[in-house]
Amino acid sequence: MSRVKTSILALFALGIAACGILATTIVLAWQQLPTLDQLIDYQPKIPLRVYSAEGEPLAEFGEEKRVVLNVNVIPDHLKQAILAAEDERFYEHPGIDVQGIVRAAFVNFVRGGKAQGASTITMQVARNFYLSREKTFNRKFYEILLALKIERELSKDQILELYLNQIYLGQRAYGFAAAAQTYFGKPVQALTLAEAALLAGLPKAPSQLNPIRNPEAAKKRREYVLSRMLEAGFITQEQYAAAAAEPIVLAQDRYRNDPTAINGNGVGQYVAEMARLFALERFGDAAYTAGIQIFTTIRLADQRAAEAAVRHGLLAYDRRHGYRGPEGMLDAKAVAERDWDTLDAQLSSYPDFPEALAAVVLEASDRRLVVWRHGKTVEFTDKALDFVRRSLGAKAPEEQRLRPGAVVRLRPLPNERWELTQLPEAQAALVSLDADTGAVRALVGGYDFGLTKFNHATQGQRQPGSSFKPFIYSAALEKGWGPGSWVEDAPLFFSAELTGSKDWEPKNYDDRYEGWMRLRDAVAKSKNVVAIRVLNDITPAYAQQWITRFGLDPAKHPAYLTMALGAGSANPWEMARAYAVFANGGYLVEPYFIQEIRDAQGNLLLRVQPKVAGQDAPRVLSERNAWMMDSLLRTVVERGTAAAARARLKRSDLAGKTGTTNNQVDTWFAGYQPKIVAVSWLGFSQPRSLGRAETGGRAALPIWIEYMETALQGQPEVKRPMPEGISTVQLDDKTEYHYSEYPPPSPYPPSSEPVEEAPPPNDMTEDPFYDLIQQRRQGTPDAAPRAPVLDRPFLN
Template sequence: MIRLLKFLWWSFVALFCGLLLSLSGAYLYLSPSLPSVESLRTVKLQMPLKVFSSDQKLIAEFGEMRRAPIKFADIPQDFINALLAAEDDNFANHNGVDLTSLVRAGSELLKSGHIQTGGSTITMQVAKNFFLTSERSFSRKINEILLALQIERELSKDEILELYVNKIYLGNRAYGIEAAAQVYYGKSIRDTSLSQMAMIAGLPKAPSRFNPLANAPRSKERRDWILGRMYKLGRIDKERLEQAIAEPIDASYHGPQPELEAHYIAEMVRAEMVGRYGSDAYTEGFQVTTTVPSTLQNDANLAVREGLASYDSRHGYRGPELRRPGMTKSAWLEELAKHRSIGGLEPAIVTQVEKSGILVLLRNGEEQAVPWDSMKWARPFLNTNSLGARPQQPGDVAQTGDLVRVKRETDGSLSFTQVPAAQAALVSLDPSNGAIRALVGGFSFDQSNYNRAIQAKRQPGSSFKPFIYSAALDKGFTPATLVNDAPIVFQEAGMEEAWRPKNDNNTFLGPIRLREALYKSRNLVSIRVLQTIGIDYALDYVSKFGFNRDDLPRNLSLALGTANLTPMEIARGWSVFSNGGYKLDPYLIERIESRDGEVLYKANPATVPVAETFAKEQLKDELNGTTDSPPVLAERIIDGRTTYILTSMLQDVIRKGTGRRALAMKRNDLAGKTGTTNESKDSWFSGFNADYVTTVWAGFDQPESLGRHEYGGTVALPIWMSFMSAALAGKPEHLLPEPEGIMTLRIEPLTGRAAPPGTPDAYFELFKSEDSLPAASELDPALGIPGGPLPADQAAPIDLF
């Protein structure tokens, strides 16, 4: 018996020593390749890119992993108890490895022949999640054990738990418990109930199998088991247990909820961030603050959508998007699920037609009435210029099974509508530094992510004329200069047909002052002015506004706005008029911060000096340490007196010209210009005061006529007015003060000369101090003044170049 005991004892010693030597050998072999645990203290978890408005409203979030790291001190104790009950109830006592769990896992392996559970502690899972792969092998398990032992030696239990709860994947792109609480319950983990915490604590074991959105019964089973474990471990009492188990599984998907609809802006930021940081832009947790205030962006969204809807309704109803008569409600719901909301316009299927209106089925399964009054506009669309008969009853507009669009009004009712066929873009800049204050690239990003504000090159038409007039004012012209508004023919060598430009209404006014020619948008005057100042001079001059010279035609059609330019380029050029002659570069990103709040980038745009002391004051601030970088002064590219005089001329466009609709805004500080291209394919309005410069374009993506009676003043201008009215609400009138070197003289309207006392209809005009008024005999023949206008069929040919 003694011999047997000695044998067993020495066998045990040998086995123990052998195991010890094996583990020592494994440690000596593997330890050189083990990563440093110290790196866990500075680990950077993948976090998405977030884009905010200037007032910190969330615009968008980009990245595959939704994560919001949380500090250990902010983790509720109930959640810690639930997690430990589910994953590692001996966490507080072991040193990284739980021998009981490992033995149990080994036993299961021997019985079944394959790995059932890994016997991993939370510390071992931290080791695996941060340093190892998910490969199931003995070598990986040994590495996991060794790392866990090191982690426990170098980190506290609180630090280990903090790492674990922020790293684990919990389904639906949620990484970490804070992101999971937001995804499943739309709130912070600190605000969830005990039942909800237990549900989240049950996810690490199998995020897909116990996911409450995919498998609610199994999720409830897992949750209840965890609650029972908490009760057995003394973490909760029976009353709390019963209350938590009685709660239903109320999880629902809560994706990233933008607080501001600005998808085109978000995409511009995403592209710029990828350009700066590559793929790290999606994972490093950058937070980007843009220059766009949420209020102005909301105003812009509303202006574009209402403006396009108004234009669209004037041209009739194009019919339902689909017809699905005779289908069951469930089949209709399946069809509705295929169609998204576009610009707030919801898809709906007509289920009943009544005298008072129609009944429609919505995607959520509800049926709601649409009143007849909201349908009376829907005359049948025949073509751009023709409509069918006015409908007399709802049945003239819609039939059962029609898939239509409805808009929810502020009182909750529905109105009948359709998705506009035309598109529009709006850009608004701060003329003092080029900051983008609002940008809309189309009716809806969900409909089309093509950003017309920065990508669509279209002809600006007459909204380009102010650049030619500005060039003329710097070439010696004055607002009182007379130019002949008369027919003219251009014959280029080798051309079979001559070019015979004409005014929009095909009328001619004869000698006309430059001011009047601008607000009446006389094409022939613009051409004669460009011909007089010269193409090369004009191209050099206009290029200073930031336009690519290659985009500008080298012929007299330039005067009519035949260049292909984007709304952003036009707005940038117009900012020079509104700020007194300074060139700016539009910018969108105000600040980039790291995940820790460190400012990585702060915009320092070239800024227009607001006074002569601007540079001195900025320099003083820099020396006192109150600015982050030296100030950058914007480059003056044209005379401030030129912009002042031109602004006065553009104010007349609104007072008595093609922009008269804007008088309804009842402001005296607005200046602007309409633009309409041939056959009304493009509609423009650009305008400003000293606070904002805004450009609006409207048209079809594939150029076609907007309609016989549609112009810049009927399509683009109402959108501009809607936005600017909201943007300037409550703001005092603001135009730049008169610069030095301006004189005001009384002028004869017919000759443009200084008016003697008592001259009837004389008016006051602005001039630069060096300007001299010509006598009638000195009027420039190149402007076509002597002899008056010729009839159209007697116009003399003039070479085009």
């Protein structure tokens, strides 16, 4: 008996000692626990976000996708799904769930390892903020202590809010709000019960349960969460059945099923990239984690219309020039065996682009083409094959022939119809500004940002062609020219002696000449030789100085006669700023695309205060010059090379100028309504001819027209009153205008007899351009040749 008592006393002593050791260990460990400042003053990594003028999201940049929300805005069914999946007794236990620990210990003992954990939501918060994910007893011990400490200093709702915003859920998404956008493309408040259950199941294994990569595993986990919600009494049997039967439709699936939707790159990506670069320069790497919010000037409806217009213009151009052949080839065996899983995986390597969706050919013959994309089969016959007909049949060139396994592109049409298309090789751009402030309403740098990151709207320097002529004519108005002035439309020839290099014989685009004509008609018909005669009269040096009024860089437009043909360089952004001067009545406004910048808490960091036309923007053209130029440019739209705009838009307040460069390398249309300026361009990234028939009026103008159909909705027509300093005269049964201090133009053309051009000076050393000519002849670059001497066109 004494031995039993002794054993009991010994065990009791050991128990007391063990408890003492454990208590000491806990005290020492507790003292080593970190402070909870990181939780109390929660500063998550919030990505840079870019918004439209209306506050709609355009893009976000950062390693972690995160949307921080207050726990009170999280819908109940999502919170219930999370509790059911992770910690049903969260609001009851003190940070650790003893019942859960006992259950996990028993399962682990039976299975002979650490098969199941017992982490509460509080313990997961402790681990996510302070500890590693390694499965050791030491880490679990500290996790439990931290959980107890967290429960002492934070409320249950504060803990749950930290969990909801911090937990990693795959696809770079941190927190349930970010995951809802990533997987389903919607805010958490719009999640269905089934979608909430799927997200609630992700914390267990975000990579393995990712519905994008492993939809079956995600579906099974969703069913488990729904069953736990049913057991907990959160949902009824009917709700469970309905949610379990609901198909998993991800954001990417909605795009596949709704091909008219914008793809994963989103809308306004070229502007978003411009905003990202601005933020990076201003804030450094902190821009990606500090929650910076950039609100742009982009109007969402305008931006969508601009992107659609650019796509449609490029697809139309591409269609005019024929099918080039399949984009690639998939596994022929998978096609023959109709191995849809393999085909789906292989086809996914060809990303979809708006209105150019990837598909694979299943059957191909002279009369029938059957294609498949992600579960949908489409058949083409008869006229629907016209675009690809040269690539069908055994006689088609091998590299262009369509056969089973060939990758093609589909374009959706109304009423669930489709047409065959291809990704365009050419590129296009559009910039639209508010004419009075310079605020960018829309900007498109190419067919799609996912296809090319190069921004042709701001980075590309191209020859503006005839769209540059209005700046020459604006300068000419100050030298006595007027819309009614006579000018000869006749061939020109400049010898090598005059040019200092080689013979130059500029021609009109169509190589047709009409003799003496009014300047207004020459502008409307975009006569090249007329522009050269006018520039020669006012001198290239004067014109080069004049264009600076429009914000144009004179270094990019050398003072040669070729300036009249737009042989310098500019981009759509610069051209839009320049044309805004005509649109707003003579004021230079600076384009800007950022409206304001705020921090993560919404505090204002920067707000742009633009200079406004008619208020504080500098006047660079007289009111009469701007009005006269507007009159000339309206003629281009009324009955000139841009008459299609008037016919389609049916407005009288449109003005602009087409532009086509030599060999049809670049095509432009720069135009405006007095409140909105827009410039469109189409060409190849690596300059080459678009084709003989491709002009600004055919390639670039349709883009401008389609965009302006949306941009001008609700805009009243504007009629400008004629300012002082302009007189009228009746010519050819029409009212014409001229500066009051100059005599009115003659109603009769000059003599039809040829005008003898003055020969070059005998003593070239007296020519003020002598030194430049000699430099040019010796091969010195950038030397301006002397302009040829021509008789001044008849002005009165």
